[in-house]
Amino acid sequence: MLFVENNNRDPYQNHALEEWLMDHVDQDCFMLWRNEKSILLGKNQNAYSEINMPYVMENGIKIVRRITGGGTVFTDEGNVMFTFISCNGRKDFSDFLMFTKPVLHALHRMGIPAEFSGRNDLTIDGKKFSGNAQCRYKDKLLHHGTLMYEANTEELEKALNVREIKLRSKGVSSVKSRVTNLSNYLTVKMDIEEFRKKMFYMVMEETPGADFFRLTLNQWQEVRQRALEGHATKEWIYGSNPSFDIRRETKLTGGIVEVFLNIEKGKISEARIYGDFFGDGDIREVEQHLSGVFYEKEAIRNALAEFAAGTYFGAIGNDELTTAFISI
Numbered sequence: 001m002l003f004v005e006n007n008n009r010d011p012y013q014n015h016a017l018e019e020w021l022m023d024h025v026d027q028d029c030f031m032l033w034r035n036e037k038s039i040l041l042g043k044n045q046n047a048y049s050e051i052n053m054p055y056v057m058e059n060g061i062k063i064v065r066r067i068t069g070g071g072t073v074f075t076d077e078g079n080v081m082f083t084f085i086s087c088n089g090r091k092d093f094s095d096f097l098m099f100t101k102p103v104l105h106a107l108h109r110m111g112i113p114a115e116f117s118g119r120n121d122l123t124i125d126g127k128k129f130s131g132n133a134q135c136r137y138k139d140k141l142l143h144h145g146t147l148m149y150e151a152n153t154e155e156l157e158k159a160l161n162v163r164e165i166k167l168r169s170k171g172v173s174s175v176k177s178r179v180t181n182l183s184n185y186l187t188v189k190m191d192i193e194e195f196r197k198k199m200f201y202m203v204m205e206e207t208p209g210a211d212f213f214r215l216t217l218n219q220w221q222e223v224r225q226r227a228l229e230g231h232a233t234k235e236w237i238y239g240s241n242p243s244f245d246i247r248r249e250t251k252l253t254g255g256i257v258e259v260f261l262n263i264e265k266g267k268i269s270e271a272r273i274y275g276d277f278f279g280d281g282d283i284r285e286v287e288q289h290l291s292g293v294f295y296e297k298e299a300i301r302n303a304l305a306e307f308a309a310g311t312y313f314g315a316i317g318n319d320e321l322t323t324a325f326i327s328i
Helices: 011-024 053-058 096-109 153-159 164-170 192-205 217-231 234-238 283-290 297-305 309-313 318-325
Strands: 002-004 029-033 038-041 062-065 073-075 079-086 115-117 121-124 127-137 140-148 211-213 246-252 255-264 267-275
Touching: 002 192, 011 029, 011 062, 011 079, 011 140, 011 217, 029 192, 053 153, 062 234, 073 153, 079 096, 079 192, 096 115, 096 121, 096 127, 096 140, 096 192, 217 234, 246 318, 255 318, 267 283, 283 297, 283 309, 297 318, 309 318
Parallel strands: 002 029, 002 211, 038 062
Antiparallel strands: 029 079, 038 073, 079 140, 115 121, 121 127, 127 140, 246 255, 255 267
């Protein structure tokens, strides 16, 4: 496995770097990195539903859309991000525990009682300090996650529009009450850069055949160009968010699904689907397939049944998915 050195803080470039590595490096990779203050949207999320836009704009917080599924993450320079890239993408997809085990082991060696929880979180005493997400990309698998070390939880709460249904499902009253920082659990205090380096070398020590990888100046220029033409564009960040006749939001087994539908003469004329679910397929294929389908329970169920729901919506089954579009 190659251990990638990355001291860059630009969030657009950091996410472009992940893609560059998958395009140009034919070995498994690991990377620990940091972002300047930013919000990371999942690939299927509606920016205007997830973010307190006036606060974010007023405070110059960058908005980044990931190529992975999952939910929205607030990061600042008190967070460390980790990335695993596997060349065995077909086999390893959705195995969140496998990729988080090296991180958990390193934290345990530091005396931090962290554990894997739910579908994609790392927690301490029920409080979340890490969310994880995955996607397949050109037969490789990208797994990345956050590590809240000394994050500003007050700003996190102000920047995100955390849905009430998500808070209710966790039985808590605010964002701050369900997150925590790793620095609170260390017996030997260290700054965030010391922590990042210690984590990096601990994971490296436990990995057979580990080796360093450093990008050249020309390779970094390729990454910057990719970020400029892709991740930093408004078209990629915001996508298409038109007004709709029907808006439904449902908390299902595999995550929140938010549906926007335009209806003409009883049929769906346009559909947009957002959410923090994990899926491998392009959600636009489902949206396009629903065009022309009667807005009726069985018609929608039958249209959705033509897709392998798990490919696009992860753990959400077809019958359950239908309830996100229409009451049953």
